[in-house]
Amino acid sequence: MLPPLKPIAMKERISMLFIEKGEIDVLDGAFVVLDKTGVRTHIPxxxxxxxxxxxxxxxxHRAAALAARVGTLLVWVGEAGVRLYASGQPGGARSDRLLYQAKLALDEATRLKVVRKMYEFRFGEAPPAKRSVEQLRGIEGARVRKTYQLLAKxxxxxxxxRNYDRTDWDKSDLPNLCLSAATACLYGITEAAVLAAGYAPAVGFIHTGKPLSFVYDIADLFKFDSVVPVAFQVAAKAPLQPERRVRLACRDIFxxxxxxxxxxxxxxxxxAAGEIEPPEPPKDAQPIAIPEEKGIGDVGHRH
Incomplete structure (x- = not known):
């Protein structure tokens, strides 16, 4: 009998692949895509x-199960990748990390510390002192709008x-269409990383009330150093298939x-900016019935 599969660590992986118009299955032990003529394309x-x-x-079913076992996130997206409909969770929040994340988010003092650190990480400087989360969001919004204007120029x-209609993406102008495709790519790999790290995508600090609030928080840290410049570069060339060009460019920059x-x-x-320790498990907690072997993947992956 073959040993159980062990996920590869997130940092060792390629970022993403897009698949359209094909049937995904497991044949002869391999993860494959079959086109309408029956030709197989193997995917590692x-x-x-x-x-x-x-x-x-x-x-x-076999393909979805295999993707889950190896810790690969399946994301259902719209045409050209500009909508994110749903995702198949390859791992997920560990109870210790989920409680730690929730404790930070629920306390206003620790939440503010985390938001301030996000601001510092993103802009390379400490935010003004004695500002609320709402005030920091206003400052951030002004800087973001200015950055868009500078990149466009x-x-x-x-x-x-930045304008788009979620019900009809095709109404967007070319720069906004490219930006939507680029950010969708970033959100996909960020969600995969958040899950692999054992945290909950929904428990955000700046963004709240959405299934991917924490994903948006973390993606924003990297957005303007990666996918936003790529989107403007592609838009400036006005190619025939801008969304596809954006996806390829994002893959390369990742x-x-x-x-x-x-x-x-x-x-x-x-x-860590919240300056609290992850909570210890209760002393009366029931121990794990079937201990799991330590794998080579990240802590959020199911081994």
Missing amino acids: IGSVACLMLEPGTRVS RHGIQWKG RQQKILGKIIPAIEEIL
């Missing part, structure tokens, strides 16, 4: 952080602001910047 599923599934894809793009190796350490650094 265990070495991919997330698989983005576009319209026209079908996933078998640098690439010779007419910029009318590899160049080794971003999957940076996200989890950034999460730990950000949360």
Whole structure:
């Protein structure tokens, strides 16, 4: 009998692959995509952080189970990857890390410390003293709008602001369409990293009330140093398939910047700013019935 599969650490993986118009299955022990003519394309599923599934894809039970075992996030996206509909969780929040994250988010003092650290991480300088979370959000928003304007000017793009219609993405102008495709790529790999680190995507500090609030918080730390410049570069060239060009460019920049190796350490650094220790398990807690072997993957992966 073969030994159980052990997930590869997130920092060792390639960022993402997009699949459209194919049936995903496990054949002869391999994760494959079959096109309408029956041609197989093998995918090294265990070495991919997330698989983005576009319209026209079908996933078998065996394929979904294998992706979960090797810790690869399946993300169902819209055409050209500009919508995120749902995701299949490859691991998830460990109770100790979830409680730690929730404790930081629920206390206003520790939440403010974490938000201030996010601001410092993102802009390279400490935020003004004695500011509330709401005030920091206002300062951040002004800087973000200014950054968009500067990037648009640098690439010779007419910029009318960040505007899009979630019900009809095609109504967006070219720069906004490229930005939506680029941020969707970043959100996909960020969610995979958050889950691999054992934290809950929904428990955010700046963003709240959404299933991916913490994903948005962490993605924003890297957005303007990675995918936003890429989106403006592609928009400036006005290619025939801008969304596809954006996805390829994002994949390249993720590899160049080794971003999957940076996200989890950034999460730990950000949360450490709350200056509290992760809670100890209660003394009367029931021990684990079936101990798990230590794997080579990240702590959030199911071994």
